[in-house]
Amino acid sequence: MQLKIQGYIEEHQKTVQNFAQNKLGIIEETVELIKNVFDNNGTIYLCGNGGSMADCQHIAGELIGKYCKKRRPLPAITLSTDAGVTTCISNDFDYSDIFSRQLEALGKDGDLLWAISTSGTSANVVAAAKTAKEKNIKVIAFTGKPNSPLEDISDICLCAESEKTNHSQEVHEIAYHMICELIDEDY
Numbered sequence: 001m002q003l004k005i006q007g008y009i010e011e012h013q014k015t016v017q018n019f020a021q022n023k024l025g026i027i028e029e030t031v032e033l034i035k036n037v038f039d040n041n042g043t044i045y046l047c048g049n050g051g052s053m054a055d056c057q058h059i060a061g062e063l064i065g066k067y068c069k070k071r072r073p074l075p076a077i078t079l080s081t082d083a084g085v086t087t088c089i090s091n092d093f094d095y096s097d098i099f100s101r102q103l104e105a106l107g108k109d110g111d112l113l114w115a116i117s118t119s120g121t122s123a124n125v126v127a128a129a130k131t132a133k134e135k136n137i138k139v140i141a142f143t144g145k146p147n148s149p150l151e152d153i154s155d156i157c158l159c160a161e162s163e164k165t166n167h168s169q170e171v172h173e174i175a176y177h178m179i180c181e182l183i184d185e186d187y
Helices: 002-022 024-039 051-064 083-092 095-106 123-134 149-153 165-184
Strands: 044-047 076-078 112-117 138-143 156-159
Touching: 002 165, 024 112, 024 138, 024 156, 024 165, 044 051, 044 095, 044 123, 051 076, 051 112, 051 165, 083 095, 095 123, 112 123, 123 138, 123 149, 138 149, 138 165, 149 156, 156 165
Parallel strands: 044 076, 044 112, 112 138, 138 156
Antiparallel strands: none
């Protein structure tokens, strides 16, 4: 059992080390884009499935509530939190439309979609990114595997470059906490 635990930690460290060596510029670009959205009265919309949806809720909480310091609330909406809306769309249309239909209704030029899919292939997340592009909404993607459809249509993509979902999610959490901390400095 200890060998398995050690192996897990080593793989985690390898993924985080790759992030530290190769992805910090993406964090800077992401922070600048998000600050531009907030400075121009835009809203951040977040979407993902499962654990990624939970990360979206976590990010929205950090932005609307606070991360480390008390500051003004920043507009962020997780597109999966209204069960009535998501079940209506998935029932009356298709599950792949649950995020794109909401973004179509709510999003506007100057807003931002923060899309999280460790595979980079989740149909509903990719559909939301396509809708965002149609509406002139910038897209930040957090993925796990390189060269995905989501990465291809995003403006900025932080790819954890891991075959394992859990390690991708661990890098994503580090990254979004860094982003929230850097956002905190200016608001």
